[in-house]
Amino acid sequence: MIMGKQCGICNNAESKYKCPCCLIPYCSVTCYRQHKEIPCVKPEPAASSDEKVVPDEQPPREFEENNESGWRLKRSQLQAVVESDDIRRMLRDQDLQSLIRKIDSAVNAEEELDKAMEGPAFREFADKILATINAEEHVLAAES
Known part of the structure; x- marks a missing residue:
């Protein structure tokens, strides 16, 4: 097991977070x-x-398998999601927020995601996210 850094506040426990x-x-x-x-x-x-250049892709997390690293979003794709007025509007919905929290905290998140996809509101949200990511992917491909 890889040990993390020690808490910079209490100096007694392993840190799990970083101040933003x-x-x-x-x-x-x-x-x-x-x-x-x-x-x-x-x-x-x-x-x-010799300034560090921030890579456009996120590094794989330690729990990811080797074949999962290709599923990480590029920084520009994440930025496109953040800047989408449609996505921001959808995220104001309390029911959608609750559903996302339920998926995020579930023991079996994939199962909860499948259940959520049965509802039209979450499916619309997921479709909008994918359309935004794919549009940005096409922009990146055109620039290459």
Whole structure:
């Protein structure tokens, strides 16, 4: 088992999360709240001639199998989803939010996803996500 970083707040537990602003590792909501008592800032990148280039593809996560890494979205595809007014509008629906949370927290997420796809609202949402991703994929292919 690969050990993670130690919590940067309590220094007692393995961190599971990172502050979205300053990227300090923390282990729990309690530590996050303690960290947020003092405003943090995003770390400035080190000025050097050999700056790191952020890859367009996400690196595989440790639990993914080798054959799953091709299913990760490119940064530009994720950005297209974030910028879609239609998707943002759909996500305001409380029932859709509840359904997404149910899928995300399910022991068998694939089974819950299959159930959700039976409903027209979730199917419309999924179709919109796929259309947005595929449109961006075609743009990327045309640029190549």
